[in-house]
Structures are given as structure tokens and as C-alpha cells.
Amino acid sequence: MKILISALVVIVVLAGAALAYALGPSAIATVERPMPESFSGAEVKRGAELARLGYCNTCHTVRGGDPYAGGYAIETSFGTIYSTNITPDEETGIGRWSQEAFSRSLREGLDREGHHLYPAFPYTHFTKLTDQDARALYAFFMTRTPIRRSPRENDLPFPLNWRPVLAGWKLFFFDSGRFEPDGNASDTVNHGAYLVEGLSHCGACHTPRNFLQAEKRDDFLRGGEAEGWTAPAIAGDLPTPKGWTEAGLKSYLTGSFTADHGVAAGPMQPVAENLAAVPAADVEAIAAYVLPKMRSGAGKLAPAAATSEQGGNGNDEGRVLYAGLCASCHEASSPARRAHGMNLADSSALNEATSRNFVNFVLAGVQPPEGRAGSFMPALAGSLTDEQLTVLAAYLRHAKAGLRPWDDLGKTISNVRETMRRADAEPQR
Ligand code: HEC
Ligand code: HEC
Ligand code: HEC
Incomplete structure (x- = not known):
């Protein structure tokens, strides 16, 4: 039964792809590269913070390489996808992209020419970005140093290397749409939800995925995977025996050692490093939104009787x-x-x-x-x-x-x- 459904989904995905290919999203015209002076200092500054909140540096910079020049490898179960150059270089980067093309790429997963982008680029989350934040991000990236570096070719098997296939995937798994605040929640919690579900895409790692790599919405934040690590459940039944406090969560999220939960390591380390560089109010909001989901169930309590003194099992x-x-x-x-x-x-x-x-x-x-x-x-x-x-x-x-x-x-x-x-x-x- 499972195989039958899988086959059906694959067929519909391919059919969707063919249809989308026929209709084809359109290219957005190039523009003259905007002068850095044309952006306000305040906008660039907030853009820098938002870039931190979206970890753009982690995926768009190779170790020891020029900031945002791309080439970072993302391993998926299907093959390797390389990030692109998002510096304002006019030939190899996004220097000639208009604000409209830039916002569309983040929120619709399309490049300037209208090609579909792989969801390894977390636009399934960035789609929630407000116009204002998309503008600030544009201001930040257009004022970076342009770097000439051509993006590296992806290493994917047919038919996945054929971008129109992604139109079918999007039909099933991509909900385009801006964030909608909850009228019953505080501004802080709403801002936290906006970040966690959107720009800071916690679910990209902490939510389990189906066989086509789409996040399972019903299991939001209930434990997923990232780069050979388990991203533990941070909602519902948690693996950690000790509960979380607001202070503990904020420390952990900004990279400090916490006695009850250790330190953020592996793929969580760059997340924490970035969150350490944003205004406290943003981290506060993230914690305010996540914390109530974490109280719901400590996975299990550590047995009081077990101590390190016991050899146990004759071991x-x-x-x-x-x-x-x-x-x-x-x-x-x-x-x-x-x-x-x-x-x-x-x-x-x-x-x-x-x-x-x-x-x-x-x-x-x-x-x-x-x-x-x-x-x-x-x-x-x-x-x-x-x-x-x-x-x-x-x-x-x-x-x-x-x-x-x-x-x-x-x-x-x-x-x-x-x-x-x-x-x-x-x-x-
Ligand atoms: C988890 C990794 C990851 C993160 C985080 C990430 N990106 Fe990307 N991004 C990618 C990948 C991979 C691609 C290329 C996708 C493709 O080729 O289909 C991409 C493509 C893009 C593109 C399209 C460029 C082009 O030439 O087609 C833009 C613009 C972009 N990213 C901007 C950003 C911004 C701004 C942020 C932070 C807010 C960000 N990205 C965060 C992985 C990431
Ligand atoms: C790139 C993948 C990735 C992203 C994005 C990510 N995490 Fe994590 N997270 C992990 C991994 C992997 C671990 C386990 C690392 C460790 O134990 O040091 C982890 C650990 C955690 C823990 C500790 C869990 C425990 O039981 O010890 C918390 C809390 C957490 N993340 C919250 C968040 C929040 C909130 C966000 C969004 C603001 C987020 N993470 C974004 C991958 C990620
Ligand atoms: C030189 C000191 C040092 C030694 C020796 C050491 N560790 Fe660690 N270990 C640390 C520090 C520091 C951390 C990061 C803080 C934290 O998470 O507890 C850590 C983290 C860990 C974690 C992750 C805890 C968590 O969930 O965040 C595990 C598991 C672990 N160590 C196991 C071991 C084991 C098993 C050994 C022996 C084979 C060992 N360590 C030896 C210092 C050490």
C-alpha cells in the first residue's frame, strides 16, 4: 500500500512538473546594480540581524571562503546541492537582481529567471517573511562586497537534476504565504512564531521529513535530522530528562554552556553562534514561543537509583x-x-x-x-x-x-x- 501511494505521488509530481514547465514562471528583468548609498543605515543594520536570524552565512559560505560567495555542499539522500553566490557581483552573484526578484526567490523558491529552486534552500520557511524584512535583507546583501565566483554544478541524478520536477514537489509540499499572527497571542509570542516557523526555520532540522524530504507538518518540532546528527524533539516528548527554564533556553540558544543541557554542538553550533549576535528581544521571542511546547512532556525521568558507582551488567x-x-x-x-x-x-x-x-x-x-x-x-x-x-x-x-x-x-x-x-x-x- 505504501509503495502504491509512493508511486502515485511520484507520477503526480512528474505530471505537475510537466504542467508547470508548460506554463513556466516568468523571468524578472535585470536592473542596474543599486548603489550602496541608496539604502538607509538602519535598514542595512536590521538586514544584518535578519541575515543572522536566517543563518544565511552558514549555507552560503564555505569554510575559510569569502562571505556569501556560495559553493557550500548540502548532502541530501538524493545527492549533493551547492549553495549559490549571493554577493552583489553582477556576473556570478545577485548584483543585477531587483528587490522583486530577490523577494520572490526567498518567498517562492524561484531564481530571477523563473527556475525552481531546491528546498535545501529553506524557502518553505522564508515564504513567511514580511515585505519589510525582505527589503532589509535586500539592503544588507546589496551592500556586501561583490565576489566573483561561479556557483558549482549540483550533483543529482536524473530526473532530480531537472528543475521543472520541483514544480510538482511544490504543488504538494510548498504553501506559499506570509506569516499570519495569532490574535490571541502576545506580540512577543507572535514575533517568536514568525521567527521559528519562518526566517529561523527551526523545523528544517527539528521536524521529521517524509520520503520526499518534506517536513511532516503534524510532527512540527518533534525531532528530525541534520547533517548526520539527530535534532532532538523540542516539542512534545523530549529526550532530555531535565525540564527547560526560560533562562536556560536563552543561554543554550546563544551558545552558552548550561548545566542541565550542555552546549549547542554539531549543526546547532552555527545556529547558536548566529543567535548570539542578534538583539536579545529576538531570542527572547523565540524562547517565549518554544518554551510552552517543551513543558508538555519530559520523555522520561532519570532513575534516581542509578549512580556512576554501579558497575551494572558486570560491565x-x-x-x-x-x-x-x-x-x-x-x-x-x-x-x-x-x-x-x-x-x-x-x-x-x-x-x-x-x-x-x-x-x-x-x-x-x-x-x-x-x-x-x-x-x-x-x-x-x-x-x-x-x-x-x-x-x-x-x-x-x-x-x-x-x-x-x-x-x-x-x-x-x-x-x-x-x-x-x-x-x-x-x-x-
Ligand atoms: C540551509 C541552507 C541555506 C540557508 C540557511 C540559506 N540558503 Fe540561500 N540557498 C541555499 C541553496 C542550497 C541554494 C541553491 C538552491 C538551488 O540551486 O536550487 C540557495 C539559493 C539562494 C538564492 C537564489 C540565488 C540564485 O542565484 O538562484 C538566494 C537569493 C538565497 N539563497 C538567499 C539566502 C538568504 C538571504 C538567506 C538567509 C536569510 C539564505 N539564502 C539562507 C541554501 C541556503
Ligand atoms: C541546522 C539544523 C538546526 C537548526 C536550523 C536548528 N537546530 Fe536546534 N539542534 C540541532 C541539532 C543537530 C541539535 C543537537 C545538538 C546538540 O545536542 O548539541 C539541536 C539541539 C537543540 C536544542 C537542545 C535539545 C536537547 O534536548 O538537548 C534546542 C533547545 C534547540 N536545538 C532549539 C532550536 C531552535 C529553537 C531553533 C530555531 C531557532 C533550532 N534549534 C534550529 C539542529 C538544528
Ligand atoms: C577534557 C574534558 C572532557 C573529556 C575528557 C570528555 N568530555 Fe565529553 N564533553 C566535554 C565538554 C566541555 C562538553 C560540552 C558541554 C556539554 O555538552 O556537556 C562535552 C560533551 C559531551 C557530550 C554531550 C552532552 C550533551 O548532551 O550536550 C557527551 C555525550 C560526552 N561529552 C561524552 C563523553 C564521554 C563518553 C567521554 C569519555 C569517553 C567524554 N565525554 C570525555 C568535556 C569532556
Whole structure:
């Protein structure tokens, strides 16, 4: 039955594509590149903050590359999509795009010439942007340094490399439309909803997706995936045993270490780094909107009886590994502040149904954002064998979380090691 429905959807998507191809959205004429002086300082400043709130830098800048010049690779289950150059270069960037073309790309997922864009670009969320915010973003990007750099060709199989197919996808999964405030909610909560559902697209990672990569609306923020990490549920049943407070959430969202929830790492790290650079009122609004969704259910309570002293399951080797490799930072307070990790009993990574994040943390460690001070844990990929990590994980799951060992552990360890090998081998682009 599931296969039949899948096949049906695929057929309709292709038919939609053919239709949309025939009708075809139109190109918007080029303009003379606007003079930077034509924008007000206040507009450019808010544009910079909005660019932070939408993490434009994360996806449009390669490591060590020119800001916003594109080429950043986004791996999907179908292939690799590369971001474009959004500096105002007239040949390779968006220098000759009008305000109208720019706003349409963010809110309708179309480039200036009318080609459909891949939803790896989160326009399914950016569609909620107000005219005013789209104008401020335009002012910000048009006043950046133009960089000449041609976008890299996507690496996708047929028929997915044929953009008209996206018209069919959009027919099913894309709701174009501006944000509509809830009349019963406060201005703060409405602003938070506008950011979380729109520009800051929390659901792009924290909402599960269907087999065609569309977010499942009914499971909004109930746990998804991002770049080989699990983005834990932040609504409904949470994996974290400790509840969230407003102060704790705001600290976590802006990259500070919190005793109950650790520090934002993996794909959440650049989110927090950006949120640390926006006005407090924006973060406040995000927290005000998300927090009530988080109270609804702590996943499970950490068993009071389990302590790190118990060997458990006769797993003495696990206990010894933990004492030798981890306890100095994860038990009580370690003297070096930046090497102080949380009590692992409270860690979402340890309490999640999948071992993904736990393995990511242990093998890759935690490094602060480039050029910043912050929480540090060494990468232990070279210090632990697969067998040792398996034994250690079983010990911690039992002693700290009172849970059975993970079923997916062996597979996850080899996947994560493979991903790390590929990242190391990758040449600087
Ligand atoms: C999650 C990654 C991601 C984020 C975040 C992101 N983009 Fe993009 N963006 C992309 C990708 C990938 C494409 C190319 C899509 C394609 O080729 O179909 C793209 C395309 C675009 C385009 C179309 C350019 C062209 O030449 O066709 C514009 C404009 C753009 N992004 C602006 C922005 C702005 C402004 C922000 C922040 C508010 C932003 N993007 C945030 C991934 C991202
Ligand atoms: C690019 C993907 C991505 C985006 C966008 C994103 N997150 Fe996350 N988030 C993650 C990942 C991955 C983790 C797990 C990282 C960790 O444990 O350090 C995480 C962790 C969290 C946590 C901690 C959960 C726990 O149980 O420990 C909270 C809270 C959170 N995110 C809130 C948000 C909010 C609010 C937004 C939008 C403003 C957001 N995230 C946007 C990927 C993302
Ligand atoms: C040099 C100190 C140090 C050592 C040694 C260390 N860690 Fe960490 N660990 C940290 C810091 C700092 C963090 C980031 C703050 C946080 O999230 O607790 C962290 C984070 C983690 C997390 C993520 C917690 C969460 O949900 O946010 C896990 C899981 C973890 N460490 C497990 C281990 C294990 C298992 C070992 C031993 C094999 C280990 N660590 C050794 C310092 C250390």
C-alpha cells in the first residue's frame, strides 16, 4: 500500500512538473546594480540581524571562503546541492537582481529567471517573511562586497537534476504565504512564531521529513535530522530528562554552556553562534514561543537509583574506561571551566532512542566556533576502538540513564567514522 501511494505521488509530481514547465514562471528583468548609498543605515543594520536570524552565512559560505560567495555542499539522500553566490557581483552573484526578484526567490523558491529552486534552500520557511524584512535583507546583501565566483554544478541524478520536477514537489509540499499572527497571542509570542516557523526555520532540522524530504507538518518540532546528527524533539516528548527554564533556553540558544543541557554542538553550533549576535528581544521571542511546547512532556525521568558507582551488567571495563577517559570532565566540577562537561545522566544524547549524537560527540569531540573561547572536549576517534566504545556506551546507558544498550550502535559507529574520514579527505574548496 505504501509503495502504491509512493508511486502515485511520484507520477503526480512528474505530471505537475510537466504542467508547470508548460506554463513556466516568468523571468524578472535585470536592473542596474543599486548603489550602496541608496539604502538607509538602519535598514542595512536590521538586514544584518535578519541575515543572522536566517543563518544565511552558514549555507552560503564555505569554510575559510569569502562571505556569501556560495559553493557550500548540502548532502541530501538524493545527492549533493551547492549553495549559490549571493554577493552583489553582477556576473556570478545577485548584483543585477531587483528587490522583486530577490523577494520572490526567498518567498517562492524561484531564481530571477523563473527556475525552481531546491528546498535545501529553506524557502518553505522564508515564504513567511514580511515585505519589510525582505527589503532589509535586500539592503544588507546589496551592500556586501561583490565576489566573483561561479556557483558549482549540483550533483543529482536524473530526473532530480531537472528543475521543472520541483514544480510538482511544490504543488504538494510548498504553501506559499506570509506569516499570519495569532490574535490571541502576545506580540512577543507572535514575533517568536514568525521567527521559528519562518526566517529561523527551526523545523528544517527539528521536524521529521517524509520520503520526499518534506517536513511532516503534524510532527512540527518533534525531532528530525541534520547533517548526520539527530535534532532532538523540542516539542512534545523530549529526550532530555531535565525540564527547560526560560533562562536556560536563552543561554543554550546563544551558545552558552548550561548545566542541565550542555552546549549547542554539531549543526546547532552555527545556529547558536548566529543567535548570539542578534538583539536579545529576538531570542527572547523565540524562547517565549518554544518554551510552552517543551513543558508538555519530559520523555522520561532519570532513575534516581542509578549512580556512576554501579558497575551494572558486570560491565567493569565500561566503568574503567569512563573513569579514565571521561570522569575528570563529566563528574562534579572540573577545574578548567571550558573543559567542564555536563552530568551525562541529563544528556539528551545519552537518552535519545538513537546513538547518533552520542557517537558524534565522543568521536568528534566539541570544539568552540572558530576563533572563539568556549566548551572543549577532545575528539576521541583515535583513542577508542569500536569495541571499547560499545562497552562504554552500554555502561553509560545503564549506569547513567537506566536504559538498554542501543541497537543501532555498531552501524552508527561505522557510519560516523566513515563520514569523518570523508570530511578529512575533502580538499579545501
Ligand atoms: C540551509 C541552507 C541555506 C540557508 C540557511 C540559506 N540558503 Fe540561500 N540557498 C541555499 C541553496 C542550497 C541554494 C541553491 C538552491 C538551488 O540551486 O536550487 C540557495 C539559493 C539562494 C538564492 C537564489 C540565488 C540564485 O542565484 O538562484 C538566494 C537569493 C538565497 N539563497 C538567499 C539566502 C538568504 C538571504 C538567506 C538567509 C536569510 C539564505 N539564502 C539562507 C541554501 C541556503
Ligand atoms: C541546522 C539544523 C538546526 C537548526 C536550523 C536548528 N537546530 Fe536546534 N539542534 C540541532 C541539532 C543537530 C541539535 C543537537 C545538538 C546538540 O545536542 O548539541 C539541536 C539541539 C537543540 C536544542 C537542545 C535539545 C536537547 O534536548 O538537548 C534546542 C533547545 C534547540 N536545538 C532549539 C532550536 C531552535 C529553537 C531553533 C530555531 C531557532 C533550532 N534549534 C534550529 C539542529 C538544528
Ligand atoms: C577534557 C574534558 C572532557 C573529556 C575528557 C570528555 N568530555 Fe565529553 N564533553 C566535554 C565538554 C566541555 C562538553 C560540552 C558541554 C556539554 O555538552 O556537556 C562535552 C560533551 C559531551 C557530550 C554531550 C552532552 C550533551 O548532551 O550536550 C557527551 C555525550 C560526552 N561529552 C561524552 C563523553 C564521554 C563518553 C567521554 C569519555 C569517553 C567524554 N565525554 C570525555 C568535556 C569532556
